[in-house]
Amino acid sequence: MDRSPDVVIVGAGIVGAAAAHVLTAEGLAVDVVDRGAPASGVTGAGMGHIVVMDDSPAQLQLTAYSRRLLDELAPELSASCELSRCGTLWIASGEAELEAVEAKQGAYAEAGIASEVLDGDDVARLEPELRRPLFGALRVPGDTVVYPPGLARWFLDRAVERGARLHLGTEIDSLGPREVRAGTTTISAGAVVNAAGPWSGRLSPGLPVTPRKGHLLITGRYSGFCRHQLVELGYLASAHDLSQDSVAFNLQPRPTGQIIIGSSRQAAGWDGAIDRSVLQKMVARAVEFVPGLAGLDVVRTWTGFRPATPDKLPLIGPWPDEDGPWILSGHEGLGIATALGTAQILADLMLERRPELDPAPFRAARA
């Protein structure tokens, strides 16, 4: 190594890539190390829904902040990021859920996020393929969709333009507060960031990040079949409960006309095989919400491992104490949605500035 960078980031997924983008924009010299290719782990398996979520006040703040930061970048993004302004419809499954729709709108309004309560007729007009009867939905017009590997690569390309160096295909054996080791090579740096997603716990043993398996599938091309990202209101409950396997309806129209369908959550260790029973339930759930899906062709299915934390919030900061390496991990299913916000908080903390959001709920050492 002919230079010692200010920061070495382990992990070229969306989170590490966003961090490289933000840190190099601050003028720092950055190296990014990954055992594989950019976005070849969780990022490549993700849906790319840039969504505001309100499971907790901190999550609401972070998702809203991150969405705003990405919106500010939107004019610069390349076509390969496939930014699509489709918005989200949170679908109520019955009269009983309409109260939750109202509550959600209230919470979003407080966070400055525009949303619109729709009745069943409105929903039917916007998305005629949804099953009847329809009770209502919350429309969040500002939510977007990206192609995660495209966005990760765009971040890395910007970082490389500003002098960042990529070490791809480099398996890291261990890391410390000031260096990472790969075989006989050691990279020393002013700071080390562990952004290895679900694998971050392997490099920082004891870090409370566990893999939470998910399944997705993609259809052939059916342009115009639906217009919004469609999510059942019960999704939040599914995402919230860490104790059991669950499936929830979540559907995304891609700019190609393809449709990505999810979702499932399982604590299944590192077994990445397609779980037929979960896949079957997930597909049946989707067909229940959108009966017309039954006749569409599925082209592929896949799984991925969300990096989950016990309190469903990411870890941003040094760990296990103020002298430890930096952690940027634990984003669960919101890595694409919150990569920019978490990268910005990381940069502010590293540069000893006051972040726009209170970083306390995300402090890595809380865990």
Add this chain to the structure above:
Amino acid sequence: MTEWAASVVVVGAGPAGIAAAIRAEGAGRSVILIDQAQRPGGQIWRHRDRAALPRQARSWLQRLDRSSVRLLTGASVVDAEPSSRLRVDLGGRPLGVRWNDALVLATGSHERFVPFPGWTLPGVVGVGGAQALLKSGMDVAGMEVVLAGSGPLLLPVAATLSRAGANLTLVAEQAPLGRVIRFGAALWRSPSRWLDAARYRAGFLRTPYRTGTWVLRAEGEDRVREVTLTDGDGERTLPCDLLCTGFGLTPASELARLLGCATDGWRVKVDGVQATSEDGVYCAGEACGIAGAEIAILEGEIAGLAAAGDRAGAERLGRRRPPHDRFVAGLAQAFRLREELSALPAGTTLVCRCEDVPLERLRDFGSTREAKLHTRAGMGPCQGRICQPALQHFFGWGIDSVRPPLFPTSLSVLAAPEEDESPPPPTSIT
């Protein structure tokens, strides 16, 4: 989901699958034989009129008719579930097919395409595809046809085209004459192959067969109008209404790989009785190496006996097998693609035709998976069957993993739960 079960389930009703099914049935087992096509026979014995088939094919098909093998046609195997069960798309409806003792994979091979400028124009087809179209009645009478590519498959297709009245102006084999002659000379031990070759060649006597000649490009506005070939020295442009290209075959090992069977490249690894690395799973025919119908039949018979538990019988039959590994290797060596074919395409030549990915967008990547993530190459409805071998050819990249569905299938097929007492779908099960 309705479920059918048998002692032995055979996937693929080409020569290997038919032979396996009949041998297993002959050994007293209940057998289900599954195929995507509406009729048994596979690609090589594809037919409208059975009388037009060679005697050997007719004989096997008759044996199949007379057997108690339950034939499931128009059926795509979309998944192999861990519980010894296949999920089958039967005309858009789900069907479970369980094997109680053994599964025989006789999934055949895919045509191998090597992209060149213009290969995606209408009127440019694979030789296997052309053969299939001709057998299902496509009219080529009076068309200007050029056949270019590599391997023994060019000969029967040339003969069929000629017989169908096409104006076949050239058959171009990319391999140099020396290699083709050495391969031909080595065939003297297999007179039947030599006779086949001679008979096919006699079928297109008026057309020149040029070795060491390959396609540079196909051109035309709306469809192919002319094709330019070279022998390395000069170029030659021929008018062309139909360009048939084929660069050999790739073993169709997707189902085997989904089941976890060990492979060597695209080939499924098998032992002396066609057993794969997975318990109770056998493989026969081109999925374990491209060697033609004769070998496929024999391998099918061996696999069928072994699947039925008659290991001694399978071994006995195995001893009759010629040293065909040498043939497989000789074939691959004789018709290996020349370097010029790797250097061929312009950057704008599409490699993945499902997702419209040109070669120039692929050069920067280091693996199939990386290219796939960033360009979607291989993510279309062909699921990489066409472009993955091409990527391997151009960049030396490895083979990507296999996941369900093995073929595009409707959500309703995947949504059907395992346990379901719905009435059986209308089937062609006999």
